[in-house]
Structures are given as C-alpha cells and as structure tokens.
Amino acid sequence: MIYLELLWSFIQIGLFSIGGGYAAMPLIQHQVIDIHHWLTMQEFADIITISQMTPGPIAINSATFVGIQIAGIPGALVATFGCVLPSSIIVMTLAFIYYKFKGLDAVQSVLKGLRPAVIAMIASAALSLTALAFCGEDRFTENINYANAVIFIICLIVLRKWKLNPMFVMAGAGILGLFAGII
Numbered sequence: 207m208i209y210l211e212l213l214w215s216f217i218q219i220g221l222f223s224i225g226g227g228y229a230a231m232p233l234i235q236h237q238v239i240d241i242h243h244w245l246t247m248q249e250f251a252d253i254i255t256i257s258q259m260t261p262g263p264i265a266i267n268s269a270t271f272v273g274i275q276i277a278g279i280p281g282a283l284v285a286t287f288g289c290v291l292p293s294s295i296i297v298m299t300l301a302f303i304y305y306k307f308k309g310l311d312a313v314q315s316v317l318k319g320l321r322p323a324v325i326a327m328i329a330s331a332a333l334s335l336t337a338l339a340f341c342g343e344d345r346f347t348e349n350i351n352y353a354n355a356v357i358f359i360i361c362l363i364v365l366r367k368w369k370l371n372p373m374f375v376m377a378g379a380g381i382l383g384l385f386a387g388i389i
Contacts, residue, residue: 216288225324227264
C-alpha cells in the first residue's frame, strides 16, 4: 500500500512541477509533510540538503531520498519512477507539439505565461527553507537563530562578490555551522 501511495504522490509531483527541481520542492513538501506526514520539516530540509549536494537533478534526488526514508530501496525506486514518468511523457508530447507549432503566437504566449508561476514556486521553496533555517521547526515565532542568519549573509556576500564555487561555500557554511553549534 505504501508503494502505491508513494507512486501516486510522486506522479502528482512530477505532473505539476513545471519549472525544474526547485519548483518541485513545495509540491514534495506538501505531499510528504502536510498530506501524508511521512517526514518532519527538519527531515525534509536534511533531504533537500543531501539532494542538492549529490549529482543529478534535485527533484529526482529528493524523490529517491524520500522513498528510501519511507520504504527503503523499493520505495526509492517507486518514488523516482513516479517523479520521472509524467515528465518524460509530457516532454515527449510537448516536443512534438512545439516542433510542429512553434511559429504560432499562442504557443509563445503560453510559455511567457508560465514564467511567473515558476518564479513563484521557486520563491515559495526558498522562503520555506529560509524560515526553517532561521526559526527552526516552529517557523512563526520570534526565536530567530542569529548564527544561521549571519552564516546566510556571509554566504550570500561570498557568492555574489567573489563568485566562489557554491560547493566550497556550502562546505564553509557547514564548518561555520559546526562552530556556531559548539559555541
């Protein structure tokens, strides 16, 4: 039964996550935390972190890690398959339609209309993770973790000003976080 629930959840995620992996994060969060209560927000944030650090698309990595957490290796296979299946079908269908009708203004208008929705979904995921990093599980309190906020600002400055490799910035943030937890 859990395999069917995983498959159906990730088919829905794969079907409605237009705009890439980061756009899928709020959908995955809604399915695994809000609807099914398979994971806590902290476990989900850990999965996102690991998914970001491992090679490959973040949505597929997240599906795999969520599946492992919930139902082991078979769960990982089912969740990954569910996440990839709708996208594969949609992309093949859209590629056929696009190449056949790419000159039509209606097609270009639809693509332009999807951009704001994608940006909103990515912003939603970013805000959820930022609130979790600064306030913990209870995101709507005034208990702000100032050490995490300072690490965030330092990382943002390093990424924007010196354009350092994000992997080095993540490693540095992890080390700063370790020291902040010890102090």
